Amino acid sequence: MVVKVKLFATFRQGRFREKDMELPDGCTVEWVLEHLKIPRRQLGIIYLNGLAASEESVLHQGDTLSIFPMVGGG
Amino acid sequence: MIKWPELKDILALAKERGLTPLEIEKEHLAQGEVPLHYQRNYSTISPAEQLKLLDSRVGVCGCGGLGMNVINYLARLGVGHITVWDPDIFSENNLNRQLFSTFDSLGKSKVEVCRTFVQKINPAVSFTAIPAKWEESDADLIYQQQVMVDALDNIPSRLALAQVCEKANIPLVHAAVGGWYGQLTVIMPGDRILQEIYRSSDQQGIEKEQGTLSFTAAILAGMEAVETVKLLLGIESDVRHNLCLVDLLNMSLDMLPKCNTNVN
Numbered sequence: 001m002v003v004k005v006k007l008f009a010t011f012r013q014g015r016f017r018e019k020d021m022e023l024p025d026g027c028t029v030e031w032v033l034e035h036l037k038i039p040r041r042q043l044g045i046i047y048l049n050g051l052a053a054s055e056e057s058v059l060h061q062g063d064t065l066s067i068f069p070m071v072g073g074g
Numbered sequence: 075m076i077k078w079p080e081l082k083d084i085l086a087l088a089k090e091r092g093l094t095p096l097e098i099e100k101e102h103l104a105q106g107e108v109p110l111h112y113q114r115n116y117s118t119i120s121p122a123e124q125l126k127l128l129d130s131r132v133g134v135c136g137c138g139g140l141g142m143n144v145i146n147y148l149a150r151l152g153v154g155h156i157t158v159w160d161p162d163i164f165s166e167n168n169l170n171r172q173l174f175s176t177f178d179s180l181g182k183s184k185v186e187v188c189r190t191f192v193q194k195i196n197p198a199v200s201f202t203a204i205p206a207k208w209e210e211s212d213a214d215l216i217y218q219q220q221v222m223v224d225a226l227d228n229i230p231s232r233l234a235l236a237q238v239c240e241k242a243n244i245p246l247v248h249a250a251v252g253g254w255y256g257q258l259t260v261i262m263p264g265d266r267i268l269q270e271i272y273r274s275s276d277q278q279g280i281e282k283e284q285g286t287l288s289f290t291a292a293i294l295a296g297m298e299a300v301e302t303v304k305l306l307l308g309i310e311s312d313v314r315h316n317l318c319l320v321d322l323l324n325m326s327l328d329m330l331p332k333c334n335t336n337v338n
Contacts, residue, residue, distance in 0.1 A: 008328070009255040009321055010280045017324070041278045045271050045317070051333050052270055066330075068319065070272065071250045071257050073281025074140040074227035074291070 001025050001061035003032075008068045011038060023059060030055040032065060044070035076121075077102075078110040085197060095198040096154055100128055111196065112152050119151075123307050128154035128198070130306045133219035135159050135208045135235055137184040139286050140249055141225035142173040143295030144302070145188055149196045151303060156192070156201050157215060159208035160184050171288040209234060217242045221305045223298055224248040229272045229279065236261060236268045247301045249294040253284025254323035256294035259332070260301050260314045267317060267332050290322055 006018045015036060023032065029046055033055065046053045047066040059065065079102050081095075088095045099109050103125040108116055112124055119127070130153050134141050137160035148156055162184050168175045172184075174191045185203035192201045204211050209231065216222065222239050224246055226232050232248070239246040239261065246261040248268060259267055297318070304311045316329040 008319060010253065010284060012324075041276070042280055043277070045330070047330055050331060069252075069255075069280045070229075070277050071252045071255055071281065072227070072229045072232070072272070072279030073250060073252045073286045074136050074138050074225050 001059070003059050003062075004064040005032060005036075006064065006066040007036075008066065009071070010042070010069050011036075011067055027059055028055065029053060029057045029059065029065060029067075032059070033067070036067075038067060042069045044068040076116075077107040078113055079107055080110050081197070084109060094200070096128060096200055099152075099198045100125060103128065109152075109198070115151065119307075124152055127152045127303070127306060130221075131155040131157070131219045132221050132223060132302055132306070133157045133159070133216055134223045134225055135231075136225035136227060137162070137188055138168070138225065138227055139171040139288070139291030140251065140295045140298065141223075142175075142184075142188060143292045144223050144225055144298050145192060146173055146195065147296060147299035148302065149192045149199050149201075151299070152196065152198070153302075153306070154198070154200060156199055157204065157219065158185050158188060158202070159204045159206065159211060161206050171286055171291045173292075207231075213238070216244070219244055221302050222246045223302060224250075225295070225298070227281075229277065233268060233272055240264065245305050247298045247305070249298045250279065250281075251286055251290045251294050252279055252281030253287065254290060254321065255280065255284075256290055256320040256322075258294060258297045258301070258313060258318040258320065259316065260305065260311060262314055265314075265332065271317070290320075293322065294320065 002020050003023050005021050045068050084098050088098045103121050108121050137158050164175050164179045174187050179187045183205045185205050189201050189203045222244050240263050243263045249258045319328045
């Protein structure tokens with residue numbers, strides 16, 4: 001299946017901004033995080049098709065997944 | 075034709091009548107006269123709105139890269155009552171971004187230095203400086219504010235402030251920065267967006283690696299001031315319904331709708 005993956009802020013560095021990824025059927029957000037080596041301690045909010053999702057959320061053909069790092073400085 | 079009273083006359087009149095400059099400015103505005111130092115606010119901000127700003131109470135938690143810029147913007151706009159909490163003193167690594175930090179101010183209380191600058195920027199502002207953590211201060215002070223601004227630099231304190239604001243039924247303007255990036259939202263009571271963003275206390279923001287740049291802090295602080303003024307003047311804003319993500323490296327701004335966590 002193909003899922004559009006969008007990365008934001010520092011997660012773009014050395015990866016990409018947006019990519020149609022070929023993923024195994026029924027895989028989860030966690031699988032994508034592992035595959036892209038996203039550092040978990042920096043993981044912020046995850047959006048799936050415009051709705052807040054979790055690492056356990058299951059992906060489907062045509063989904064759009066957006067992954068954001070956590071920002072906390074002032 | 076509008077009259078534009080000058081600040082020197084406002085200060086002299088306040089002294090003569092034993093009133094505060096804020097009280098004199100309010101009298102002028104009630105008569106449709108706009109103090110000259112607010113002339114360029116006009117007519118985006120009407121005399122009635124300017125009077126409303128002078129009557130407003132805003133609390134700013136954190137007096138660093140974000141906080142000092144927020145205070146600067148609010149003081150210049152003419153927000154009448156500003157309270158700020160921060161226990162820190164200036165250190166050399168603040169000089170890259172904190173607006174009122176100077177070589178001479180190293181070792182001095184941030185909120186006290188801030189008070190001196192605000193008095194020079196706008197002597198009509200009633201400025202309350204609290205050189206302590208907001209968590210350790212009198213909670214009543216937060217309850218007296220119309221809007222609270224989150225200009226903190228750590229996640230546990232941000233989450234605790236959101237809880238207090240919810241309990242006090244006060245809107246909270248939130249921003250956070252790291253490197254080229256920032257986020258902004260307005261949290262109305264009942265909105266749990268911060269708990270969604272900061273899900274675990276052992277998480278680490280990108281600022282630990284990326285640092286905090288002057289322009290990122292100033293831009294996000296400016297956006298916080300924008301949303302604060304909209305709240306004070308009763309202007310609707312999309313930022314209440316979205317999380318706004320700012321990427322200055324790619325000059326992009328994404329608005330993510332707030333909603334409950336999706337079920338698989």
